[in-house]
Amino acid sequence: NAGVTQTPKFQVLKTGQSMTLQCAQDMNHNSMYWYRQDPGMGLRLIYYSASEGTTDKGEVPNGYNVSRLNKREFSLRLESAAPSQTSVYFCASSFTLGQPGETQYFGPGTRLLVL
Amino acid sequence: AQSVSQHNHHVILSEAASLELGCNYSYGGTVNLFWYVQYPGQHLQLLLKYFSGDPLVKGIKGFEAEFIKSKFSFNLRKPSVQWSDTAEYFCAVNADNYGQNFVFGPGTRLSVLP
Numbered sequence: 490n491a492g493v494t495q496t497p498k499f500q501v502l503k504t505g506q507s508m509t510l511q512c513a514q515d516m517n518h519n520s521m522y523w524y525r526q527d528p529g530m531g532l533r534l535i536y537y538s539a540s541e542g543t544t545d546k547g548e549v550p551n552g553y554n555v556s557r558l559n560k561r562e563f564s565l566r567l568e569s570a571a572p573s574q575t576s577v578y579f580c581a582s583s584f585t586l587g588q589p590g591e592t593q594y595f596g597p598g599t600r601l602l603v604l
Numbered sequence: 605a606q607s608v609s610q611h612n613h614h615v616i617l618s619e620a621a622s623l624e625l626g627c628n629y630s631y632g633g634t635v636n637l638f639w640y641v642q643y644p645g646q647h648l649q650l651l652l653k654y655f656s657g658d659p660l661v662k663g664i665k666g667f668e669a670e671f672i673k674s675k676f677s678f679n680l681r682k683p684s685v686q687w688s689d690t691a692e693y694f695c696a697v698n699a700d701n702y703g704q705n706f707v708f709g710p711g712t713r714l715s716v717l718p
Contacts, residue, residue, distance in 0.1 A: 532696075579647065
């Protein structure tokens with residue numbers, strides 16, 4: 490099993506450009522998440538999908554959109570990139586959100602630089 | 605809202621020293637608690653978790669953590685660190701009936717000197 494995979498690994502954008510970060514998991518998990526990681530701030534939840542067909546905002550959703558394409562795939566879109574979105578983006582998945590002891594599994598991350 | 609604090613931003617130890625990283629959370633209800641590790645250039649990996657039972661939890665690579673409910677704490681310990689433990693460590697909390705949020709602390713960077 491590959492676990493959680495993300496593409497691309499690294500991306501440079503100019504302000505105003507758009508892009509989509511891709512995430513896929515092969516663990517048959519129901520729930521998927523997008524986080525951003527910034528120095529000194531830990532991981533902050535952008536959006537999550539509790540199950541196929543549902544998405545909800547997390548702590549920092551502004552400037553982002555998501556699509557749960559199917560059970561395996563959960564994409565994050567930046568419609569008009571801003572320098573404040575320079576960050577490392579992690580996708581994660583878990584079997585079923587809200588279950589006691591539920592554990593998240595993380596992808597390798599995408600480093601995004603917005604100039 | 606839940607929040608998670610970690611006591612130290614950066615800890616520097618020599619090999620064989622003992623380690624304790626502090627973690628406190630703010631939620632007063634039933635919680636699930638996690639420690640994740642991120643080695644340089646890698647993704648987050650689960651070290652250990654607590655969701656019920658014995659408050660002393662043992663994880664991988666010789667790490668353990670103790671849940672003290674009265675102190676809202678979940679401190680990570682290792683009796684003797686190795687150079688390979690150099691990494692960033694994140695505490696995370698998920699409230700049992702809070703559903704969506706896994707709330708992460710800001711992280712503690714551990715540097716182990718050979």
